Amino acid sequence: MGTLVDTEINRDYNADSSSSNPVADTVVYQLVRVEDDGRLFPATVDEVMKAEHLLEDDKNELFQVETTTHTGKQIPDESISFKKCESSEGLSQSESSTADLSTLKSKVQEESLPLAQTLNDSSKKEDVDTQLNDHCNHMNSSMEKVNREDNAQSRGLNDSHIASLGSGETCLEPVNEAVTNGSLDSETCSSSIPDFSILKGEIHLDSLTIRELQEAFRATFGRRTSVKDKLWLKRRIAMGLTNSCDIPSGNFTIKDNKIVRKDDAKELPCSLQASNLEAVPLPTEQLVSPIDDTYQSSQRFSPANQEEDQQQSSCKRNRETILECDVKSADISEEPCVAKRVRKPTKRYIEELSEFEPRECTGKVFTPSRISEQCHSSSKSRSRPTHVIGLQGKTSVTRQDSLGGFTVHVPYVCRVRRQRPRKCFIAFMNFVDLESEKRDREHFDISERDAQHGLADNSGDNSDDNAYTKLEGSNKRKHHRAWTLCEVLKLVDGVARLGAGKWSEIKRIAFASYTYRTSVDLKDKWRNLLRASFALRTTEKGAKISRKPSSLPIPIPILMRVRELAEMHSKTGIDFTTRTLSDEGSTVLKENDTGFL
DNA sequence: ATTAGGG
DNA sequence: CCCTAAT
DSSP states (O other), X not given: OOOOOOOEEEOOOOSOOSOSOOHHHHEEEOOEEEOTTSOEEESSHHHHHHHHHXXXXXXXXXXXXXXOOOSSSOOOGGGSOOOOOOSSSOOOHHHHHHHXXXXXXXXXXXXXXXXXXXXXXXXXXXXXXXXXXXXXXXXXXXXXXXXXXXXXXXXXXXXXXXXXXXXXXXXXXXGGHXXXXXXXXXXXXXXXXXXXXXXXXXXXXXXXXXXXXXXXXXXXXXXXXXXXXXXXXXXXXXXXXXXXXXXXXXXXXXXXXXXXXXXXXXXXXXXXXXXXXXXXXXXXXXXXXXXXXXXXXXXXXXXXXXXXXXXXXXXXXXXXXXXXXXXXXXXXXXXXXXXXXXXXXXXXXXXXXXXXXXXXXXXXXXXXXXXHHHHHHHHHHHHSOEEEEOTTSOEEEEEEEEETTEEEEEEOOOSSOOOOOTHHHHHHHTTOOHHHHHXXXXXXXXXXXXXHTOOOXXXXXSOGGGTBOOBTTBOOOBOOOOOOHHHHHHHHHXXXXXXXXXXXXXXXXXXXXXXXXXXXHHHHHHHHHHHHHHHHHHHHXXXXXXXXXXXXXXXXXXXXXXXXXXXXXXXXXXOSSOOGGGGTGGGXXXXXXXXXX
């Protein structure tokens, strides 16, 4: 294993990209620990996970840069090297970028044909997906665009690279914002209510100071940030304001919730997309091309008013209107009185009760003190693994655990967190680019399928292998993948058009290319979104946002929409004529999953 | 096979 | 995310 080291990972430029500038986001640094003899190790196994995760998930907007402190001695700056990955190919950064781009191009070429056909073929049901994907994709745009941006991107890449290396401060990982800075909070966020007025009219993010950006961020997402990375802030805010993750790399000027690119006289898909996205997340094109029956049924209701809704609300959709709508809807929306499906105690629950109680616990619930008393002895052994010679002479690591009073050996696992096997990292270290290999294979496998709906959103085009941490047949937990803004948007769109509950439909239509998102995932995520959106209102009214921003914030407007949808959904069938929100908010409602109407 | 809910 | 009862 020679000398690999590095830790910069250049992720593919994907088509997706919604980021027409994957640039800044694609460079990732991983932290390594330098041993005495000069060898480098991942700082922690988690680092490996992180890196891999980044490889898989193209939607990480964060620079994953960390500094390590856990070796006792001081580490010279050089030790934490951000060397380029000169691994196998010895590609320089720009070279690999262009290489990636060229693969992208070829991919586009491959796919453009089927895509074109698809678009023309009115009977293809995957059209919807194609267009949904367009939220995040610019694949439709010509190759020239790719070419044109090629240079810009490379430049941007270098710039940001240098910048982050230079200042050090900007290297701070946004995720860790909570820890990064405390001083700013006190002075910046004197008022507990975000100043939404900042977001009115035309916003020149580029001309804002970091502090102003932070304020804007707060107004957008409802929480503070101490991230000082301007680019990150700008992108984040732009995403939030436009309800899109389709943020160009260039100037960040936002007007009426659209990105305005100044450097581009003629606006390209950015603005187009942004306008389609906001307010009415359903791209207009979707209405143009015929779709499958299932979709048509829901489509039928919207075509006419969709456009006007779009126009109406596109200019209105400001923080104010949103707040208004919040207030309005606040009184209306009481608990949706939907009869919940009742559920019997699960089998497991029953078994657990019947199996363990009679043994020693005698069916009594232990008081906490008794529990600690009882488990005291085993709790120690639990904390450290014990090695046991197995039947085949293999050494297996187990820990002792007590079940119903018995001490048993169970496979030792970290209780705190599941971690990926370290061997992954070794493969990683060896430059065995299994990932890309798999990806290629996968890509090939699904290319046919994806070709139908065109632009495989690369964020979804990851191999399934990555979705599951499988270890020799054992059922491992699915690798956690944070939901990206794009995915959330797609989900919201899907719910808007198909209704909450049609998870498999939504999955098929909007998430066809996301092999790792199951319909259950969608359902779960929607549930979380609902919680978030309702929590939002309560926190807005009184208490501050006490929730720690562990996960990336979901733009308030999106949460609003979620709630609107939820309310509409709960009201469907009750009264469709007396909707107070009809003028502005209801734009979203194209759905009638109730079947009537 | 999907959906809903609890964990 | 996982698990599993309900449908």
